[in-house]
Amino acid sequence: MEEMKVTKFPEGFLWGSASAAYQIEGGWREDGKGITNWDQFVRIPGKTYKATTGDVAVDHYHRYKEDIALMAEMGLKTYRFSVSWARIYPEGRGEVNPKGIEFYENIIDECLKYGIEPMVTIYHWDLPQALVDLYGGWESEEIIEDYVNYAKTLFKAYGSKVKYWITFNEQNIFTSLGWLTAQHPPGKFDDQKTFYQVNHHVFMAHAKAVLAYREMGGTGKIGASFAYTPSYALDCKPENVMSKHDYDELKNFWWMDVYAYGRYPKAAMNYLRKKGFAPVVTKDDQKILKAAAAEIDFMGVNYYQSCVCEYNPMDGVTPYGTMNTTGVKGSAQVLGVPGIYKNPANPYLMTTDWDWSIDPVGLRYCCREITSRYDLPIIISENGLGAFDKKTEDNKIHDEYRIDYLREHLKELGKAIEEGCEVLAYCTWSFTDLLSWLNGYQKRYGFVYVDREEEEGATLDRYKKDSFYWYQDVIKQDGENL
Ligand code: BGP
Incomplete structure (x- = not known):
């Protein structure tokens, strides 16, 4: 389709930014908080x-007012x-x-005070360890009821103030890393049978929470956030195109x-x-x-990169x-x-220092696919660049690479909107x-x-990067200056 210029983001477009509790809060044992799976996992050497x-x-637990004032x-x-x-629920x-209820109430009120719409993710990977000890966490279907009970508690406490709910963040990632690659808790390796069963439990928890929200009269918007890595076939060789098809499914x-x-x-399903x-x-x-x-109102998309699919022989690379x-x-x-696909590097794309491909068009591809296949509105719930940032002696951070990254992605998002995709929000990470x-604290996104x-011990002081002023201007002009 012909090259187009983006003129306008829709009226009321939600220019946003995102975070997750474990990654910002700290205060891991404060005010009655229970221990989580992550609190334990990070203590395992290596x-x-x-x-x-x-x-x-x-x-953030102690500085949320300062952070929200910056927002x-x-x-x-x-x-x-x-x-x-x-x-x-300290015990789940x-x-x-x-x-705990009070802490998030304060965050929500602080946002509303400034006219910032709170968008709540109910589950972003930190699970009360008590439920893991009790019945194995997501491995047991018992968790469905506990998750729904927890979600209902949030709907009841904050439902009158919060209009956007995300049931799960990246179900595909926390289950893959938890039960296939052992990089996230519970650190299981190549346990495919459990992996698919765990996913089914998460789907059921998501579904029952969505239905509960409606039963409770919730009129806001609810959905899940998916880590979408769109794929391109390496070339038109049929077996490579088929590998893309398999990868997508x-x-x-x-x-x-x-x-x-x-x-x-x-x-x-047949294959499995x-x-x-x-x-x-x-x-x-x-x-x-x-x-x-x-009943879902949107597809949440966390987009960082695309991938390439090529046929992978039976004796080929493993996951x-x-x-x-x-x-x-x-x-x-x-x-x-093996026997299905592999994901070689894309020679047409640059990569970040962590080897993630940089592909703004991929974001547009995601939006187009979701619009055509599901006909759902879209919330971009994460998109951003992890990079090494340097603070200069005069306390400036010149992150023009981040500005370039975000600008190019927003331009493509604008095109997707012009092409008919209904995009409600764009949240940068982070x-x-x-x-x-x-990846520690050295991979910066903010x-x-x-x-x-x-190591602990630094001041934790906040400094605005160049990208702060840039996004401020984008928001002011509703994206017309991209
Ligand atoms: C997503 C997660 C976020 C965040 C982000 C960046 O998968 O939802 O929590 O971490 O990726 O990833 P990373 O921190 O691995 O660079």
């Missing part, structure tokens, strides 16, 4: 970059943050912790089809049945998934190999599933610098620099 933890993180100064229209389940279930539609249609993609990995799905489950699919968590360019390996789960390194 699991995180330089043994970094979120014990203190960027101390207001920037002109942010929405702030996406997550609630830590263990602050609300049972007694509510009033201090197994890595993308497996999740998005369930959210949007309430059913699993057929070819992928043959392998013995297919989840147990009852007739009742199917009904619930379908009912919830009819398990070195991931770049150090920022040393070129240290990531090509991975894939507002302040924060902890990157596996508009606001936080003075801290991998």
Whole structure:
């Protein structure tokens, strides 16, 4: 389609930024918070970059007023943050912790005070450890009821103030890293059978929470956020095109089809049945998934990069190999599933220091695919550049590379809107610098620099980066100056 100029983002477009509780809050044992799976996992030697933890993180727990004041100064229209389940229910279930309820109430009120729309992620990976000890966390279907109970507690407490709800952040990532690559808790390796069953439990928890929200009279918008890595076939060789098809079913539609249609993609399900990995799905489950699919209001998309698909022979590469968590360019390996696909580098794209491809067009591709396949509105719930930032002697951070990255992605998003995609919001990852789960504090994403390194002890003072002023201007002009 012909090259077009973006003239306008829609009226009321939510220019935003995002975070997650574990990555910013700190205060890991304060005010009655329970221990989470991540609190434990980061203490296992070798699991995180330089043994970094979120014990203190960027101390948002004590500095949220300062951070939200900075958001207001920037002109942010929405702030996406997550609630830590263990602050609300220290044991995952049972007694509510009033201090936890109060903390997020304060955050919500502080946002509303400045006219910033709070967007709440109910689950962004930190799970009360008590539920893992009790029944194995997501491995048991018992968790569905506990999650729904927790979600209902949030709907009840904040439902009159919060209009945007995200049930789960990147179900595909936390389950893959948790049960396949052992890089996230519970650190299981190549356990495909459990992986698919765990995912089914998460789908059911999502679906039942969506239905509960409606039953409680919720009139806001609710959906899940998916880590969408769109794929391109290496070339027109039919076996490579087929590998792209398989990749899409197994890595993308497996999740998005369930959210949007309430059913699993057929070819992928057949493949998994043959392998013995297919989840147990009852007739009742199917009904619930379908009912919830009819109720979601948007597809949340976390977009960072695209990938290339090439046929991978039976003796080819596996999904398990070195991931770049150090920022040393070129240290990531090509991975894939034998007999199906592998993901070689894209020679047309540049990469970040962590070997993630930089592909603004991929964001437009995501929006177009979702619009055509699901006909759903879209919330870009994350997009951003992880980079090494340097603070100069006069306390400036010249992150023009981040400005370039965001500008190019926003231009493509604008084109997607022109092409008919209904995009409600765009949240950058992230507002302040924060902890990157596996990559420590040196991989920075924020508009606001936080003075801290991998070791504790720095001031945690905040400094506005050049990108802060740039995004402030984008928001002021509603994207007309991109
Ligand atoms: C997404 C997560 C975020 C954030 C982001 C950046 O997968 O939802 O929590 O971490 O990725 O990733 P990373 O920190 O690995 O660079």
